[in-house]
Amino acid sequence: MSFVRMDRAAWRKRATLLTGLAFGAALTAAGDVRYVDALDLSGSYNGRGDRTGVRQAVGGTPLTVAEKVFARGIGTRAEGAVGFRLDGRATAFEARVGVDDCARGLKRGSRQVQMVFRVWADGKVVWRSPSLREGMRPVEVRVGLAGVRELVLETSSDAPWVAFDAAYGDWLDARITCPDDAHIGPIAGPEAMRQLGILTPPEKPEPQINGADIWGVRPGRPVVFRVATSGERPLRxxxxxxxxxxxxxxxxxxxxxxxxxxxxxxxxxxxxxNAKGRATRTIRLAVGATIALTPPMGWNSWNIWGSRFTGEHAREAARALDATGLGDHGWAYVNLDDFWEMNNAPQNKDRPELRGPARDAEGRILPNPSFPDMKGLTDDIHALGFRAGLYSSPGPTTCGGCEGSYGHELQDAAQWADWGFDYVKYDWCSYDEVVADERGGLPWHIGDWRDERGESKRRPYRLMRDCLRRQNRDILYSFCQYGMGHAEEWARETGANAWRVWEDMKDSWPWMWRSIESRLGAGNYWKWSGPGCWIDLDMMIVGDQRSCGFTHPTFLTPNEQYTHVSLWCMLGSPLLIGCDLTKLDAFTRSLLVNDEVLAVSQDRLGKIARRIRRTDAEEVWARPLSGGFTAVALVNKYPFAREITVTFAELGLGDGERWVKDLWRQKCEGRHAVAYTALVPPHATKLVKTRAVDCPKCD
Structure with missing residues (x-):
């Protein structure tokens, strides 16, 4: 299509322009040309721990882009970076960049590799490539470096639903122009590239009551609430x-x-x-029209099991939520995503056990044979003090081709309540076919339909809201329609207790940020989210995940996982774990049992974070908490460690002294005057809380 060619051509032209720094004679000035592949590359790292390739691709094959072999350059793998410290006398950086041909043989599945290359100068992005795919010709890079002291070459995967597991990118003929005696050294040392280990302190043997201290329930409805309590057993x-x-x-x-x-x-x-002590807490049972007074916390099957999900997986997850102690820290939902239903879609011919009648003679929905006793399953979940959730679609079929609720909305809501479910995720999926039929067969994407404010967007969700409220059971109602149709304007009045702001998210740093920004823009969330109706950034991507066609430990680095959990708590998103809880490793568990961090999510004030600052390299977020506290997140988006400072005035807290506590380490950092500064590792987040008076338990 000509539109695609024009768009690509425009990007190529733009990619050759210098942005933000002096350019011109500097690129052709006389001086020494230093090839990057001959420099000290100890200030470099690559995704999955690979070594930077010197005059070869990562993995050892020749540097090859679009079937052309290059003798000079370096091979990298997303998410990766190479950093240099300069003395301010370099004048230019030049190279060509592209996706290495080796990616074709290394990716799993049919998805394309798609990458972006960035040049940073003194903490600012001064050049960004277009989104490059495998087989595309390399793109030229020309950047002026006058006065620059720190140069970083970053390689990143790009766009959702691409093969980021095989994102191998090359900086071809990469060179720096500088005087003969100019100094170029690596950004090196343990602090510059440090990955954080376990920060959460060990749990204490004395009782500690954790989790939300408020629970919303409608009058006369069932109550199941586990008082989340850690400490040595037995407890009384x-x-x-x-x-x-x-x-x-x-x-x-x-x-x-x-x-x-x-x-x-x-x-x-x-x-x-218990034998070590006692703890007391007041828990408010708020009886009224509003439920989900804090964001739901629990587990969802999709990220790890997908279409292979079975009833035994659900039972194992419930038992593991208890056995791992996660339930002692507020994790409460066990949610069945797609594939608990029957599935007669052509793409699932290899699952004969799912094929057959999807409903009985009266139209009641039937679970597939691996879920023989749905009521027994929810009873077992409730016996542990947890709550049960499931999944459906307003369309004829779900996203995976299973039976949807179209035409059976009231029957399905009644069946879910009879089985004892407490949560439903309602996924748009095939409802676009219904709307297309109404539009005379026009596909849903014609006329930028996703962004229209139309009755068709809210109608199926309003209908299910009415059906759910006719049941004698509270069922938390989670919209999954990807933020289409300006859902922020109508989600609450249409009954949403949570609503997805964007499409599915997988375990990739760039993909995570796309989800955070979404269609709405992360800076606007605070206007639309709060008790009873929360923005949903999608399920969590810590622990083992299934993406790119195979199961593996999350592709997020440890630092990126700290940012992920911190921002999900700051932004009030539902916290739904997506890994196999029966194989929970110590690091992942430590991310999920830090009660100081989780308390930010579950704070009863219910005011989510606002973004205070946003630059290429860093973000600062602030969230008001109960008791006069403010939670502050200092987010480092730079590929290397960075010192971040925020003044209390910038946070809207005045100029006086304030007490600060590190929430991940659960450690007091004392009083600070005017501002707070922290050295934040690459892609990590420093999460603190502060107030003007000392914490009564300041250690």
Whole structure:
């Protein structure tokens, strides 16, 4: 199509222009040309831990782009970077960049490799390539370096649904022009490229009550609430001020029963005691029209199991949520994503056990044979103090081709409630076919349909809202329609307790940031999200994941995982783990049991973070918390460690002294005057909280 050719040509022209620095005679000035492949590359790293290729691609093959072999240059792999310290006398950097041909043989599946190359100068992006795919000719890079002290060449995967596992990129004929005696050294040392290990302190043997201290329930609806408590077992629980109809399991610490019919706030004083001590906390049962007063926390099957999901996987996840202790820190939902239903789609011919009648003679939906007893499954989940969720679509079929709810909305809502489910993720999927039929057969994408404000976007979600509210059970209602149709404007009134702001997310640093920015723009979330209706940035991508066609440890680095969890908590997104909980490693578990961090997510004030600062290299976010605290996230998007400073005035907190606590390390950092500064490792986040008076437990 001519549009694609014009777009690519425009990008090529743009990519050859210098942005932000002096250019011209500097590129042709006399001086020494130093090839990057002859420099000290100890200040470099690559995705999956690969070594930078010197005059060869990562993996040892010749540097080859679009079937042309190059003698000079370096081979890299996303997400990767090469950094140099200069003395300010270099004048130019020149190269050609492209996706190495070796990517074709190394990727898994049919998706293309797609990459972006960036040149950073003194912490700013001064050149960015177009999005380059395998087989495309290399693109020229020409950047002036007058006065520059730090040069970074970054290689990144680009765009969703690409083979980022095989993102091998080359900097061809890469060279720096400088005087003969100019100094060029690596950005090196343990701090510059440091990856964080486990920061969460060990759990204490004394009882500690964690998680949300408020729970919303509608009048007369079932109550299942596990008082999340860590500490040595056995524990003994007692409660004061229990409302009529609600009991406390003294051994398991589970509130059960039926909510009062009278609306109001019921404050329950719960005490947990063991041989090491005791802890007391007031938990508010808020009986009224609003549920999901804090973002839901739990597990979802899709990221790890996808179409291979079975009933035994669900039971294993529930048991593991308990056995790993995650339930002691507030993780409460066990959610069945797609493929609990029957599936007669042509693409699933290799799953004969899923084929057959999808509904009974009365139209009631049937689970597939690996889920023989849905009521028994939810009973087992509830017995552990957890809640159960499932998945459907307003269209005739789900995204995976399973049976959807179209034409059976009230029947399905009643069936879910009868089975005992507490959560439904409602995924747009094939509803575009319904709308296309209404539009006379026009495909959904004609006329930029995704961005139109139309009744067709909200109608199926309003219908299911009405069906769910006719049931005698609270079912948390999660919209999954990718932020189309300006959902921020109507999600709450249409019944959403959570609504997805963008498409699916997988375990890639650039993909994660696309999800964060979404269609709405991350700077706008605070206007639309809060108690009862939360933005949803998609499921979490820590631990083992299934992406690019195979199962593997997450492609996020440890530092990137800290940023991921920190921002999901700051932004009030639902926290839904997507890994195999039966194989939870120590590092991943440490990310999920830090009660100081999780408390940011579950803070009852319910005001999510605002973005205070955004540059190429860093972001600063601030979230007001209960008790006069403010949570602050210093996010380093630069490929190397970076010192980030924020003034208290910039945060809107005045100019006086403030106490600061590191939340991941759970360590007091004392009082700071005017500003706070932290050295933040590459792609990591320093998460702190602050207030004007000392913490009563400041260590």
């Amino acid at each position: 629980f007692t409660a004061k001020n229990l409302p009529d109809g609600v009991t406390l399991d003294a051994e398991k610490g589970i509130l059960r029963g039926t909510a009062p019919t009278q609306e109001g706030d019921y404050d329950i004083e719960v005490t947990a005691e």
